[in-house]
Amino acid sequence: MARAGLTTAAVVDAAIDVVDERGVEGLTLAAVAARTGVAAPSLYKHVGSLAELRALVGVRVMEEMIERLTMAVLSRSGDDAVAVLMHTCRDYALEHPARYAVMPPDPLQNPATAAAGARLLDVFLAVLRGYGLEGSAAIHATRSLRVIVHGFVSIEAAGGFGLPEDLADTYEHLIGMFLASLSDM
Amino acid sequence: MARAGLTTAAVVDAAIDVVDERGVEGLTLAAVAARTGVAAPSLYKHVGSLAELRALVGVRVMEEMIERLTMAVLSRSGDDAVAVLMHTCRDYALEHPARYAVMPPDPLQNPATAAAGARLLDVFLAVLRGYGLEGSAAIHATRSLRVIVHGFVSIEAAGGFGLPEDLADTYEHLIGMFLASLSDM
DNA sequence: GAGCTGAGGCTACTGATGTTAGCTTAATGG
């Protein structure tokens, strides 16, 4: 009985591969076990439950996203930073639609995902900081940015837009709409 | 063995109750069977599979939504109609968060849901018709409206906004943003 | 009214999945 030398991180790695290949619904302990060369119950040595594994995968994806957004936005500001943030989110989701879908819609509600969720939100906040928004204006702007990005990207990743035609233009249109609304605040 | 006198419609009725009570994940053939007073395999006399039942439930919800949106928008036009449409979508999702979540994100991809999806989209199109948008402008506007509504409503229904504070204001802000963008087209 | 037919139930079963319990053994530290 040679040991596989698994770790929690390795299990999450395998889980992400499974998500990429078989989608969110396909993330099953059996699939992860097969991919790691281990019997399914053995995974419980590294992960408390399927729900916990899903949360860990969600955190990993959020961290990947934070990394990319931070890099993309670095040394940019104003409309430029906002546009790049929005584009980077879309590009990530187009590259890894299943990963985008595995991110929890309410990360702050779950202690396991709250920290990563808050840091992801911080990136959105940081990009809007330069506009000098105060109080509720800042809140509305941040929420609106999130709504537009998530609305577009989730529909696109799910294949919800009929034809892919001119989708980039539609996104540009939405970016313009949001930037215009920032000027009016 | 007294007959239950089930029909496909009755099964869908029960399925919607189950969705309301236990959420989208809780929609299981066992739960529907229990609620209809029938053994689980008997459901296959009325429904081809769980996937088909989910599609039927999705269609039912879309039809309910179409009904409400149509009534709400009737004899309204312009910004008034758009705002009412957006509010009605949000109100429905707040009343029935699980039902909103059971709507397929890509109804047009599935023959079983395509017709209802197209009719739902038609309501969105109709509301924008009065603005005299042509060609790609009409497409971008419709998509944008859908993005904003779905983005906000899905995050809210999932409990994704940290605090419920001022959420109505944020939605008003988004409505204003969209209406302003229509004037610029 | 008798009987045939078919639809709508049922039970029994299979295979997949998450999860628990308990055993065994490999690695590690004294």
Added chain:
DNA sequence: CCATTAAGCTAACATCAGTAGCCTCAGCTC
């Protein structure tokens, strides 16, 4: 070199979706 611990394993259970095949009620025909 042994004791402990952690990482595997098999066996088992509950819950699902789905299939096969039987039974019976209801309605239609003669």
